[in-house]
Amino acid sequence: MTSDTFSMLNQFRNANLVKAGISEIHRITTRHWAIMEICGGQTHAILRYGLDELLPENIELVHGPGCPVCVTPLELIDKALAIAAQPNVIFTTFGDMMRVPGSSRDLFSLKAEGAQVRIVYSPLDAIKIAVENPDKQVVFFAIGFETTAPVNAMSVLQAKNLGLKNFSILVSQVCVPPAMHAILGAPQNRVQGFLAAGHVCSVMGYWEYPPIAEKYNIPIVVTGFEPLDLVEGILFTIRQLETGKHVVENAYSRVVSENGNLPAQEMIRLVFEPCDRSWRGIGEIPMSGLGLRKEFNNYNAESRFEIGNIQTKESDICIAGQILQGIKKPPECPAFGTICNQDHPLGATMVSSEGACAAYLRYGRARKGISENQYAS
Amino acid sequence: MCLAVPGKIIEIYDSGGMRMCKIDFGGVIREACLQALPDAKVGEFTIIHAGFALNTLSEEEAQETLEALRELGEIENELDAGAVL
Numbered sequence: 125m126t127s128d129t130f131s132m133l134n135q136f137r138n139a140n141l142v143k144a145g146i147s148e149i150h151r152i153t154t155r156h157w158a159i160m161e162i163c164g165g166q167t168h169a170i171l172r173y174g175l176d177e178l179l180p181e182n183i184e185l186v187h188g189p190g191c192p193v194c195v196t197p198l199e200l201i202d203k204a205l206a207i208a209a210q211p212n213v214i215f216t217t218f219g220d221m222m223r224v225p226g227s228s229r230d231l232f233s234l235k236a237e238g239a240q241v242r243i244v245y246s247p248l249d250a251i252k253i254a255v256e257n258p259d260k261q262v263v264f265f266a267i268g269f270e271t272t273a274p275v276n277a278m279s280v281l282q283a284k285n286l287g288l289k290n291f292s293i294l295v296s297q298v299c300v301p302p303a304m305h306a307i308l309g310a311p312q313n314r315v316q317g318f319l320a321a322g323h324v325c326s327v328m329g330y331w332e333y334p335p336i337a338e339k340y341n342i343p344i345v346v347t348g349f350e351p352l353d354l355v356e357g358i359l360f361t362i363r364q365l366e367t368g369k370h371v372v373e374n375a376y377s378r379v380v381s382e383n384g385n386l387p388a389q390e391m392i393r394l395v396f397e398p399c400d401r402s403w404r405g406i407g408e409i410p411m412s413g414l415g416l417r418k419e420f421n422n423y424n425a426e427s428r429f430e431i432g433n434i435q436t437k438e439s440d441i442c443i444a445g446q447i448l449q450g451i452k453k454p455p456e457c458p459a460f461g462t463i464c465n466q467d468h469p470l471g472a473t474m475v476s477s478e479g480a481c482a483a484y485l486r487y488g489r490a491r492k493g494i495s496e497n498q499y500a501s
Numbered sequence: 502m503c504l505a506v507p508g509k510i511i512e513i514y515d516s517g518g519m520r521m522c523k524i525d526f527g528g529v530i531r532e533a534c535l536q537a538l539p540d541a542k543v544g545e546f547t548i549i550h551a552g553f554a555l556n557t558l559s560e561e562e563a564q565e566t567l568e569a570l571r572e573l574g575e576i577e578n579e580l581d582a583g584a585v586l
């Protein structure tokens with residue numbers, strides 16, 4: 125690697141190259157296509173750089189469920205709140221979880237009331253906190269897709285290594301391929317092509333995708349996060365759609381290989397096993413999650429803390445579930461930007477830096493495609 | 502959360518039995534766990550996610566992608582030129 129690598133990587137934001145890719149998309153597009161970007165990070169990048177507004181009118185980007193904060197079930201958030209409220213606990217979490225509404229409150233307000241809730245950048249930071257506070261129980265809220273699974277697994281392995289008795293994780297680990305099956309198998313599905321989430325694939329590779337492409341006749345293109353990556357992913361997908369192909373392609377080859385990162389996959393397998401998971405707003409998807417293996421039950425916060433019966437209560441207005449499945453767009457929600465905003469979020473999709481509602485509000489897409497009347501109603 | 506960013510490995514060491522490294526994100530230095538990249542070396546670029554290195558970055562693949570897109574740009578220009586003539 126040369127010291128010029130940083131500037132070479134900056135080329136992935138080069139406006140002229142983005143323009144060339146966009147013109148090529150315009151040139152080859154002959155009809156309407158609906159393409160889903162699975163990852164919420166990509167949704168944000170698309171809106172931030174205004175790529176949606178540069179594409180031909182008949183290319184529709186449908187936003188997918190790849191926002192870990194958004195799909196963490198309400199019941200687990202209520203459990204997190206119940207654990208964090210206990211006197212001897214230091215509850216650690218990624219910052220995005222702080223404002224996600226539980227049934228009656230969020231972690232942020234709990235912290236304001238004096239609970240020990242700390243934001244960490246990595247579960248490995250939570251391990252350090254556990255080492256420094258042997259008289260406290262340290263819990264990490266282990267949410268995420270296959271991208272966070274290796275580091276969450278690593279934290280458990282490290283806790284075991286260090287003989288820590290005061291560390292546990294509250295697991296809400298979900299997997300992308302079962303969600304793709306669920307979306308494509310739904311009767312109301314509109315998705316005709318997928319941009320597969322690049323960083324999930326950097327861990328898992330893309331060997332799991334050809335059977336999906338085959339079964340549903342759908343192109344799947346592994347896509348990165350820079351503007352040029354996204355344009356390339358969209359271009360490859362449309363090229364396939366326009367020529368009647370449905371294969372798996374890799375438009376993020378500088379990071380992703382077909383087999384992914386094998387040592388990381390091994391860590392995941394060592395600590396976790398597949399299980400059914402419910403996705404907030406979507407419902408249960410069979411074998412779509414990872415749970416701690418029995419051997420690691422000591423590190424399972426759900427077994428360590430006795431949590432009484434949890435009665436969950438979702439907002440009556442929030443349509444985040446339909447947004448996460450690509451059935452509706454944020455401005456179609458009556459609360460969007462009015463009673464639901466970043467200061468007073470009603471649903472997790474308004475909180476997260478990967479949530480579609482937050483992206484639409486932040487990048488001013490409030491009225492796109494929605495008539496004045498509908499917006500006001 | 503998935504918007505992991507690339508940085509350059511500038512130092513590799515052991516900490517509490519874990520393979521760790523220092524990463525330079527264009528001037529900002531942070532620590533990350535390198536346990537899943539046993540072959541990664543100082544000077545290589547890696548994608549970091551929640552303090553954990555997921556993969557090394559291939560400079561050749563990056564160049565190839567850029568080349569392909571540059572060619573697309575040139576074809577565009579030729580088409581434009583053709584349209585003017």
Ligand code: SF4
Pocket residue numbers: 441442443444447454457458459460461464465469470471472473474481
């Ligand atoms: S705008 Fe708010 S209430 Fe409406 S779907 Fe999004 S998060 Fe839910």
